[in-house]
Amino acid sequence: MSILVSKETRLIVQGLGKTGRFHADRSIAYGTNVVAAVHPSRAGKTEIFEGDIDESGVPDRAGTYRVEVPIFRTVEAAVAASQANATVVFVPPAGAADAIMEAAAASVPLIVAITEGVPVADMVEAKRYLGDKPVRLVGPNCPGVITPQECRIGIMPGYIHQSGRIGVISRSGTLTYEAVYQLTRLGLGQTTAVGIGGDPVNGTNFVDVLEMFNDDPATEGVIMIGEIGGTAEEDAAVFVAEQMRKPVAGFIAGTTAPPGRRMGHAGAIISGGKGTAAAKIDAMHDAGIALAPTPSDMGSAMLEALG
Numbered sequence: 001m002s003i004l005v006s007k008e009t010r011l012i013v014q015g016l017g018k019t020g021r022f023h024a025d026r027s028i029a030y031g032t033n034v035v036a037a038v039h040p041s042r043a044g045k046t047e048i049f050e051g052d053i054d055e056s057g058v059p060d061r062a063g064t065y066r067v068e069v070p071i072f073r074t075v076e077a078a079v080a081a082s083q084a085n086a087t088v089v090f091v092p093p094a095g096a097a098d099a100i101m102e103a104a105a106a107s108v109p110l111i112v113a114i115t116e117g118v119p120v121a122d123m124v125e126a127k128r129y130l131g132d133k134p135v136r137l138v139g140p141n142c143p144g145v146i147t148p149q150e151c152r153i154g155i156m157p158g159y160i161h162q163s164g165r166i167g168v169i170s171r172s173g174t175l176t177y178e179a180v181y182q183l184t185r186l187g188l189g190q191t192t193a194v195g196i197g198g199d200p201v202n203g204t205n206f207v208d209v210l211e212m213f214n215d216d217p218a219t220e221g222v223i224m225i226g227e228i229g230g231t232a233e234e235d236a237a238v239f240v241a242e243q244m245r246k247p248v249a250g251f252i253a254g255t256t257a258p259p260g261r262r263m264g265h266a267g268a269i270i271s272g273g274k275g276t277a278a279a280k281i282d283a284m285h286d287a288g289i290a291l292a293p294t295p296s297d298m299g300s301a302m303l304e305a306l307g
Contacts, residue, residue, distance in 0.1 A: 001218040002147040002192045003167070003209070004110060004138070005086065009151045012078050012087040012108070013037040014099045015115075016047060016071070020090030023114075023155050025049045027088075028067050030057030030152040035082035036070055038099075043073035056159040058149050075099075075106040086110040088144065088153050096140060097122035101129045104137075111203070112153045113139035123201040130203070137203025143173035143195035156180075156193065164189015166302060167213035169206055170225035171198045171232070172253060175295060179223055179251075182299030188306075191219045198227065206236035214244055221247045223302045224289075226280055228254035233280040241287035247305035251292040252280045 011032055013024045016039045028034050028049050037047055050066040072078040075087065087108045091099040096115040103111045104126075118140045130137060138145055144154015148161040160177060162184040170176040176195050183190060194209050196202060206224055213219045222244075226233035233252065240248050255277040284291055290305035292298045 001216050002150065003212040003216050003219075004136075004145050004192060004194065005147050005151040005153055007033075007150045009033060009086050009110075009153070010035045010082060010084045011151075011153060012075065012082070012084045013069070013090065014075065014087055014103065015039070015090035015092070016042070017090065017092070021047070023090070024069075024088075025051065026054070026158070027152045028065060029054040030158045031061060031149070032151045032153065034067065034069055035084050036072055036078040038073070038075050038078050039071050040073050042071045045071050047071060054158055056161070057152065075102045075108065079106050079108060084108065086112065086153060089113040089115055089140070091115060093117040093119065097126040100126045100137060100140075104130050104133050104135045107134065109135055111135055111137045112142070112144050113137060113203070114142060114144060114154050115139075116141045118199065120199075120201055123199065127201055127203070138194065139197045139202060141199045142197030142202070143176055145192065145194050147192045148190055154195070156195070160184055161193065162189035164191065165218060165220040166190050167209070167216070167219040167222040168193035169209045169213075169222065170195050171227050172225055175225045175251070175253060178295055179225055179298045182296075183223070183302060186299045186303060188299070188302060191216060200230065206232050207239045210236060210239055210244060214246060219246065221249070221302060221306050223249045223298060225298070226250065226252050228252070228277050228280070229275040231275065234283040237283040237287040237289065240284075240289055247290070247307070248288075249290040249292065249298070249301040249305040250284050251295060251298050251301065252277045252284070253295070
């Protein structure tokens with residue numbers, strides 16, 4: 001099994017600019033079922049994707065692919081025509097929150113927002129709009145979600161992933177890739193890798209994903225990669241200590257970051273004495289999480305946690 005995405009995922013692409021088209025193509029090559037796109041000025045047209053199949057996605061697939069993806073004016077129309085159950089947002093920052101809300105209004109169960117630089121005020125409005133709607137937002141400013149050899153949504157490099165038994169959660173895109181690469185090199189494949197993004201206002205947090213991995217019978221261990229800023233990692237440590245039934249490894253980036261200065265992600269800032277790497281590391285240590293002292297030790301920490 002896996003969480004969030006699988007072979008049954010039917011994906012819409014919101015935003016077919018240069019980046020959106022490139023990564024939609026890579027997802028199709030990986031084996032993802034992209035069923036529609038949304039681009040108001042190109043509605044009624046068809047986007048053709050073709051090239052060589054990415055055999056790291058589904059090893060028994062080989063050769064080439066040619067997929068015709070219809071373009072719609074609205075998410076509602078795309079869902080009605082395609083029965084899509086997921087969407088990926090590549091819309092530029094100024095319109096990304098509106099795209100998220102449009103997908104929520106159309107009741108798309110999974111919304112993965114890749115866009116970086118979405119204004120915080122816009123995301124506050126979008127988060128309020130999502131409210132209790134039966135949808136899940138991952139991101140924004142995230143690398144996406146991938147279930148190896150089944151479905152890729154976002155920008156993760158498919159070839160480093162291997163199907164297996166470890167769940168991956170991360171606020172950092174590049175550290176997600178590093179952790180996955182180390183796990184794969186050690187023979188520890190992944191059930192699903194989830195990049196939750198590093199913005200201060202996002203949709204899905206560490207605890208949300210830990211709960212899903214906790215309930216997934218195929219996941220036997222989890223690695224979570226955090227960073228300075230906010231209290232998400234401390235909240236996750238409480239969940240691990242009180243409810244997690246599976247071994248957890250972790251790493252916190254930003255141990256040398258100066259207080260009050262933004263480091264990388266908008267959410268990676270220490271203020272008011274909160275959100276320090278030391279506080280997060282202490283909380284995770286107290287929860288029994290196997291901690292990697294450096295990024296190069298993440299795979300080894302997972303092995304340690306598995307015993």
